[in-house]
Amino acid sequence: MKTIERITILGAGTIGMSWAALFLASGRTVTICDPDESIEPKMLAFLASTKTALISLGWPNAGCNKKLRFDANPVTAVQQAQFIQESIAERLDLKHQLYQSIEPHLAPGTPVATSTSGLGLTELQRGFKDPSRLILAHPFNPPHLIPLVEMMGNQDTDTSLLAHAESFYTSLGKQTIRLEREIPGHIANRLQSALWRECIYLLKSGVASLEDIDKAVTYGPGLRWAALGPSSLFHLGGGDKGISGFCEHIGPPMQTWWDDLGDAQLDAETIALLEEGMAKITAHSNSETLRHRRDTLIVDFLQSIKNLSDD
Numbered sequence: 001m002k003t004i005e006r007i008t009i010l011g012a013g014t015i016g017m018s019w020a021a022l023f024l025a026s027g028r029t030v031t032i033c034d035p036d037e038s039i040e041p042k043m044l045a046f047l048a049s050t051k052t053a054l055i056s057l058g059w060p061n062a063g064c065n066k067k068l069r070f071d072a073n074p075v076t077a078v079q080q081a082q083f084i085q086e087s088i089a090e091r092l093d094l095k096h097q098l099y100q101s102i103e104p105h106l107a108p109g110t111p112v113a114t115s116t117s118g119l120g121l122t123e124l125q126r127g128f129k130d131p132s133r134l135i136l137a138h139p140f141n142p143p144h145l146i147p148l149v150e151m152m153g154n155q156d157t158d159t160s161l162l163a164h165a166e167s168f169y170t171s172l173g174k175q176t177i178r179l180e181r182e183i184p185g186h187i188a189n190r191l192q193s194a195l196w197r198e199c200i201y202l203l204k205s206g207v208a209s210l211e212d213i214d215k216a217v218t219y220g221p222g223l224r225w226a227a228l229g230p231s232s233l234f235h236l237g238g239g240d241k242g243i244s245g246f247c248e249h250i251g252p253p254m255q256t257w258w259d260d261l262g263d264a265q266l267d268a269e270t271i272a273l274l275e276e277g278m279a280k281i282t283a284h285s286n287s288e289t290l291r292h293r294r295d296t297l298i299v300d301f302l303q304s305i306k307n308l309s310d311d
């Protein structure tokens with residue numbers, strides 16, 4: 001397979017711009033295709049905002065726009081591309097329309113990776129006459145910082161393209177995982193939505209404030225989860241007997257907690273409660289402060305992981 005030097009980003013909103021910043025930092029030529037008339041200044045401002053973090057993560061070319069191109073016409077934007085990262089709005093009809101318009105103009109063997117958070121690969125593939133080049137590559141926001149990419153192909157996928165894309169993301173420092181079958185929300189979104197459902201239940205039941213529920217995650221299990229996954233942590237919690245010791249000891253109470261877990265609906269009343277809770281949090285830490293804290297701590301943590309693996 002050819003090395004990937006020229007990438008086209010279809011849709012440069014929250015996710016597409018962040019992918020573009022990472023691809024540019026790695027020295028690739030990136031073409032942005034987005035109908036937004038103000039996409040150029042937005043992309044340039046975003047690129048500048050990611051420079052410090054990406055340089056800290058080992059990308060000395062971060063923030064450089066010499067290899068950045070703009071082309072609002074998808075047909076010409078994809079013609080020279082060796083890799084496509086599609087990140088347009090989460091609407092099946094729009095994605096299908098776009099796939100149909102670009103398919104005749106793609107070079108043979110060019111993978112099209114979709115960032116979709118929730119649409120199924122099979123339904124998305126219906127936008128192609130030849131579905132073999134479409135793969136799932138779902139990032140976590142912001143993709144220029146968060147390593148996870150959830151990947152999937154199916155029986156119609158060219159598995160060599162999937163492997164090619166996977167090794168490309170890995171070369172950028174991404175941690176890829178594979179879904180063995182389709183499921184709404186893939187893996188990580190299901191996990192975080194399960195936790196958030198319980199956060200909302202605890203808030204609505206008057207157990208604690210939104211701020212304290214957030215703190216319970218940030219200063220407790222969240223800190224551990226950034227180091228190890230929940231099953232590995234419980235294995236350590238089981239002492240000499242590992243995971244079976246943990247299940248023996250904590251399993252029975254855990255079962256009663258599972259049985260008692262709450263439900264949630266994002267109805268008007270719930271949204272008002274969330275807004276009220278967030279107003280209290282942002283009264284002392286506005287969104288800019290929260291964003292700065294998120295990005296600074298994530299970069300510090302990623303540097304620590306890198307140092308640990310370099311040891």
Ligand SMILES: NC(=O)c1ccc[n+]([C@@H]2O[C@H](COP(=O)([O-])OP(=O)(O)OC[C@H]3O[C@@H](n4cnc5c(N)ncnc54)[C@H](O)[C@@H]3O)[C@@H](O)[C@H]2O)c1
Pocket residue numbers: 010011012013014015016033034035036074086087088089090091094098115116117118138139140141
């Ligand atoms: N926002 C997240 O946290 C997140 C995380 C992971 C994955 N995703 C997925 O990434 C994709 C994009 O999400 P987003 O949050 O960046 O959306 P967004 O609304 O911020 O950006 C979408 C961009 O696509 C552009 N666009 C619309 N139609 C287009 C077309 N035909 N051709 C080219 N560009 C077009 C829009 O102008 C806009 O700039 C979605 O599939 C979403 O599910 C989002």
